[in-house]
Amino acid sequence: MIFTISFFLWITFFGRFTLASVVSGVLVSVLPQYISSRLIRSGPVFATAFKIILALPIAVFQAFRLIFSRPVFTVRSEKSPENRIVEFGKIISITMTPEEIVISKDREGLLIHEVKK
Structure with missing residues (x-):
């Protein structure tokens, strides 16, 4: 969920939907996903x-x-x-x-x- 939200925010702030924006969005969105998986236990x-x-x-x-x-x-x-x-x-x-x-x-x-x- 956090990966998806941060990815769409990255694409929105990037301004264009290009291959570079998708690749950089995936790379940037992995960090919040990793941090949140360590800090927040899973739940409903x-x-x-x-x-x-x-x-x-x-x-x-x-x-x-x-x-x-x-x-x-x-x-x-x-x-x-x-x-x-x-x-x-x-x-x-x-x-x-x-x-x-x-x-x-x-x-x-x-x-x-x-x-x-």
Whole structure:
């Protein structure tokens, strides 16, 4: 996944789709792929991406609801997932919704500030 993203970014920034851009893109994209394979354990990438996509309609609905309501602020704590990819997806899906924002992550879990009606 990281190889594909970095390769397409390289082709985009290169400006042209030529043999030189493809060869240099492959060579440049191998490094982030190698580093990420050493740093990040494998996990459910597609399920995490799907969870983030499913959070988009909720984010739009919450944004409209916040515009037309009087907010109340609360704080809650939630257990952090063990897998870093699942944790990343959880933090992104929480943060992209206007009613919730992850303030910090520590050993106990995620500290989430909420704006609710």
